[in-house]
Amino acid sequence: xxxxxxxxxxxxxxxxxxxxxxxxxxxxxxxxxxxxxxxxxxxxxxxxxxxxxxxxxxxxxxxxxxxxxxxxxxxxxxxxxxxxxxxxxxxxxxxxxxxxxxxxxxxxxxxxxxxxxxxxxxxxxxxxxxxxxxxxxxxxxxxxxxxxxxxxxxxxxxxxxxxxxxxxxxxxxxxxxxxxxxxxxxxx
Amino acid sequence: xxxxxxxxxxxxxxxxxxxxxxxxxxxxxxxxxxxxxxxxxxxxxxxxxxxxxxxxxxxxxxxxxxxxxxxxxxxxxxxxxxxxxxxxxxxxxxxxxxxxxxxxxxxxxxxxxxxxxxxxxxxxxxxxxxxxxxxxxxxxxxxxxxxxxxxxxxxxxxxxxxxxxxxxxxxxxxxxxxxxxxxxxxxx
DNA sequence: CAGTTAAGCGGAGGCACCTCCGGATATCAA
DNA sequence: TTGATATCCGGAGGTGCCTCCGCTTAACTG
Numbered sequence: 001x002x003x004x005x006x007x008x009x010x011x012x013x014x015x016x017x018x019x020x021x022x023x024x025x026x027x028x029x030x031x032x033x034x035x036x037x038x039x040x041x042x043x044x045x046x047x048x049x050x051x052x053x054x055x056x057x058x059x060x061x062x063x064x065x066x067x068x069x070x071x072x073x074x075x076x077x078x079x080x081x082x083x084x085x086x087x088x089x090x091x092x093x094x095x096x097x098x099x100x101x102x103x104x105x106x107x108x109x110x111x112x113x114x115x116x117x118x119x120x121x122x123x124x125x126x127x128x129x130x131x132x133x134x135x136x137x138x139x140x141x142x143x144x145x146x147x148x149x150x151x152x153x154x155x156x157x158x159x160x161x162x163x164x165x166x167x168x169x170x171x172x173x174x175x176x177x178x179x180x181x182x183x184x185x186x187x188x
Numbered sequence: 189x190x191x192x193x194x195x196x197x198x199x200x201x202x203x204x205x206x207x208x209x210x211x212x213x214x215x216x217x218x219x220x221x222x223x224x225x226x227x228x229x230x231x232x233x234x235x236x237x238x239x240x241x242x243x244x245x246x247x248x249x250x251x252x253x254x255x256x257x258x259x260x261x262x263x264x265x266x267x268x269x270x271x272x273x274x275x276x277x278x279x280x281x282x283x284x285x286x287x288x289x290x291x292x293x294x295x296x297x298x299x300x301x302x303x304x305x306x307x308x309x310x311x312x313x314x315x316x317x318x319x320x321x322x323x324x325x326x327x328x329x330x331x332x333x334x335x336x337x338x339x340x341x342x343x344x345x346x347x348x349x350x351x352x353x354x355x356x357x358x359x360x361x362x363x364x365x366x367x368x369x370x371x372x373x374x375x376x
Numbered sequence: 377c378a379g380t381t382a383a384g385c386g387g388a389g390g391c392a393c394c395t396c397c398g399g400a401t402a403t404c405a406a
Numbered sequence: 407t408t409g410a411t412a413t414c415c416g417g418a419g420g421t422g423c424c425t426c427c428g429c430t431t432a433a434c435t436g
Contacts, residue, residue, distance in 0.1 A: 010432055013384060036422060047386030052424065112353070150367060157353050158364050165300070165349030176346050179338060183371030198402060201414060224392060235416030240394065 019044040024065045062110035074132035086140035207232040212253045250298035262320035274328035
């Protein structure tokens with residue numbers, strides 16, 4: 001999970017990167033999303049330039065800071081698939097995802113940027129999410145509950161769009177996710 | 189359409205407001221959304237403070253600048269309803285809306301804020317949109333094509349979520365809107 | 377161990393955002 | 407017409423964002 005990557009960083013670079021990430025996690029936990037990048041850099045004991053080299057945008061930093069938690073949400077997918085019929089498992093996972101976004105609204109904007117960017121195939125979080133959705137969707141298609149002409153990408157896009165648009169009105173988000181799932185159910 | 193409001197502005201205030209709005213429209217048309225507020229203020233011949241008094245946030249200014257165009261999109265709803273069966277009319281209107289957002293991506297963030305704000309009942313654009321969707325939805329329910337347990341608010345939320353999340357991938361947005369409409373169709 | 381060099385560092389600087397408040401002025405009452 | 411005053415104006419200033427580039431140093435070589 002501490003990805004080695006193609007290019008191993010120089011020792012000092014790796015150390016600084018970790019310190020920035022730790023400081024960012026602290027700052028976001030304490031101040032929410034409006035934590036200043038300069039403050040994070042100072043707290044990490046590095047210059048602002050160093051922070052920007054490692055994380056070229058605010059979103060990149062947030063994304064990296066929350067990646068581990070996001071992975072946890074994604075890992076719940078297989079478990080749900082064990083316990084529930086595919087369509088229900090998908091719906092339940094959507095709820096987990098929406099809950100997560102709801103508690104970490106800070107992540108919302110970052111996520112929107114990540115997903116909207118779309119084009120970047122190296123983005124880890126995006127893979128993570130698509131990877132979580134794919135088995136759920138495939139199982140639903142196999143069991144005949146879900147239509148087969150929608151990709152995991154599309155589901156993610158709709159899901160995140162709905163979750164982000166609904167913002168903090170969690171009940172409304174729930175209704176919209178029901179609606180989304182209805183659209184996904186197979187019809188002759 | 190040039191709402192008189194409860195409090196008629198003082199003559200100079202009204203004049204300044206109009207000039208700012210005109211400058212904003214010019215700036216957004218020319219530079220897209222990254223037009224600077226300071227530049228707009230200067231172009232309008234007012235101080236930055238005046239701009240901020242009239243439009244406390246960037247979104248407020250954008251919203252005001254695009255309100256007229258948005259109204260045009262909304263006015264298309266009844267016409268579509270005349271020409272098409274309700275569900276198709278709704279779908280066609282969604283396309284208009286998505287097209288609009290697509291050409292004016294600048295508006296996207298503003299719209300997201302407007303819709304996410306939600307709580308502000310005085311927001312004119314929100315009323316406009318809900319007012320456009322409501323008849324389409326009602327006609328669909330009346331004809332039995334669409335389910336009756338979804339509100340125009342919910343439709344707007346899903347629609348905008350999808351359109352915004354899809355960003356500039358217009359084809360994907362189209363698929364997602366199809367999906368949304370499938371969810372809206374009546375099922376026993 | 378000493379030399380080389382590519383990678384990394386960091387903060388000064390320029391730009392935009394937004395707030396705040398002393399001065400200006402439209403409006404109204406007398 | 408002449409104050410009185412509520413309203414509005416505008417830009418200086420404090421803050422954060424992000425870029426750029428000269429200096430530093432880890433890592434590698436012989």
